[in-house]
Amino acid sequence: MPRAAAEGCSLEYDTIGPDSGEPLVVVQGLGDQLTKRDDGFPQALAARGFFVIRFDNRDVGLSTHFPDAGVPDLGTVATGSAQLPYRLEDMAADVVAVLDAVGVDRTHLVGASMGGMITQLVAADHPHRTRSLTSIMSSTGNPALPPATPEAITALTAPAPDPSDREAYLNHVAAAAQALGSxxxxxxxxxxxxxxxSTVHRDHDPAGTQRQLAALLANGDRRAKLRRITAPTLVIHGADDPLIPPAAAEDTASTVPGAELLVIPGMGHNLPRELYDRVADAIARFAATPA
Incomplete structure (x- = not known):
């Protein structure tokens, strides 16, 4: 696969769909590799005429990792005293670096969870590179929003077994996915x-995921930036999301000027295959909105 040069790292990326299609970049969530939802969602977007660009965020997959930075103390992140190897704004700049490598000037942005937060920053800080924004199962960082359910918090924070014990590790991550699912x-x-x-065989770096989480937590409240977004914006969220409650989507849609909100019943903090066509249709319709 090709690689893009970014500030302090290189990023693995690939493309799907017709070169003549409108560019659309998909930005993955916390710890997710570019192969996430490789069972049909990128293909559903490509089938609707998009030239789909996806990549491994820094510290995951085959992009640059930062092992010398160690595992961050998330408690010091909360106090603002942590020394982080990168911030969420750096991850937003990575999106621009990938666009430059592919030779794309302006693009539709689609981000899920942490990826939604990253694409929000791209749309706010790089408006000339943004044609539309779709923020899925994400948030504004507003500290007044309701928290995750206790079950979702437990699913995320329970210590993982040694990945060398394949069966125990698969049981652990499968249980977490089920707890957060739809x-x-x-x-x-x-x-x-x-x-x-298959994901673990491609890459497994829990410390990298923790560093991404630290960058996310350090970013804080993005509402001031979201108010500056001028691109047409669609907010998609599951009505049954236990990790980021639907109130976060309502807050996002009310903060971004002119944003449209789509809440999907029965959807949790994942994008089930059964909803690929519905979500791809919504993105395609919204992408046709005049900027």
């Missing part, structure tokens, strides 16, 4: 485990 669209357990195993 009640109306449950995972197929065997398929989920096969996907997770």
């Amino acid at each position: 009640p109306a669209y449950p995972y197929d357990e065997a398929e989920l485990r096969a996907t997770l195993l």
